[in-house]
Amino acid sequence: MRLCIWILSSQAAEQSSFGLDLQGFQSWLTANGVKGIGTNDSKIALYTTESGERGLMCTKDVAEGEQLLNVPLRLGIVDQAPEELGDDLLEVSRLAVQLLQERSLGESSQRYPWLQVLPEEVPSLYGCFPENLYNALQGSVAECDLSKARQRAATEYAKIKDTQTIGDATEADFRWAISVVHSRAFSVPGKQGDDDISINMLMPLVDMLNHRGKECSFLLSDESEAEDNVRWDIVRPERSQTGDWEMAVSATKAIEAGEDAWLSYSTEPGSQFLLHYGFVPNRSQFEEGLPKDDAQRKECISRALEAAEEAAETAGDCPQHVDIQDKASLVKFSAGSRLDDRLFAALTSLSGGGSKGQWYATEALAKRCKELLTSPGYSHILEDLHILTSALPDEDGGYFPALKEHYTECTLPCSKDK
């Protein structure tokens, strides 16, 4: 069940705590000059479901180009502390530190109602995930990314733990703040002198937009229809609705009442989405790449694999570079909710990949992939495989020993249903 905060009557609110924190958050927003939400003529509203999912949906029809929300930047946490915190820290850690500093103010923080609705446990691979999923990811690209991210955070925490910057916040608090930053921050391009820089910021309300986008494989350059319907821009005071520097959210296409507002977060590979956002996006645009007919679809994939095997056989066990122009179009996969990125790592390498379009196939690997794809238990992969483009192997064999030794299917949280 979805509950739209703007229609929640105070009587209903008294009867249930469902949505109460969001109601407090919304009152804080309107009291602090945010435009576009919380009034009768607003076209967008916060919603929450019983399971705790939140997002923004349009409550009235919206025309393309229409501005929906105007949020003054002063309400957010904008990374302004490079001098104070030093160049030594990564940008993401600097913002995390500023979030912890704000949180340590407790109820006296001006941003308290917003901090109250930040997730206590961030549902991302880096944040917190069910233990069995971590186990299932052993040896995968995502696991490797996760362990690098954890190491990086530990190194960053070591730099600040004995300073006064984060008071008595623990390493777990720091990791929470990092995962909030990764899943909710915005990066705004700017200039410092002649240098291009980016300014990271956490922004209330805009951080409630869920993702839908135009995913791009990098490996195969299919054009596809963008599925997001809003964008954000930074607006100067002289042109803004709030009279301040603001973040304005506007519709990039007409949106009907009842539809979610969707923002495209990025075109990062699925493993990065999983790491930072806790889900893997739909990549439905790739469906058109494969024939709908099951038999033809399998035929296509097996032709691609045969081509890969051929290349591997000629190469023996050494990586071989082959022009893949004529073969790349054969390897395309449809969207779904299941993923095995070890398998995908192998496929990516078989089909070429990276900007140079090379084969890195070995015979053993080609055979293994074929076995996996054609065994009955894995037929769903033909329908459900996601494209993970960062999955190229390291030169020394990378993830492949794990792939050859064992193979574990895992089901990942998928993007919200259409």
Ligand SMILES: C[S@@+](CC[C@H](N)C(=O)[O-])C[C@H]1O[C@@H](n2cnc3c(N)ncnc32)[C@H](O)[C@@H]1O
């Ligand atoms: C910027 S927040 C968006 C607001 C968030 N839904 C909330 O309740 O606070 C990003 C998080 O929302 C969730 N999310 C966003 N888009 C999603 C999608 N398309 N499918 C599944 N989860 C999504 C993920 O948990 C992600 O880490």
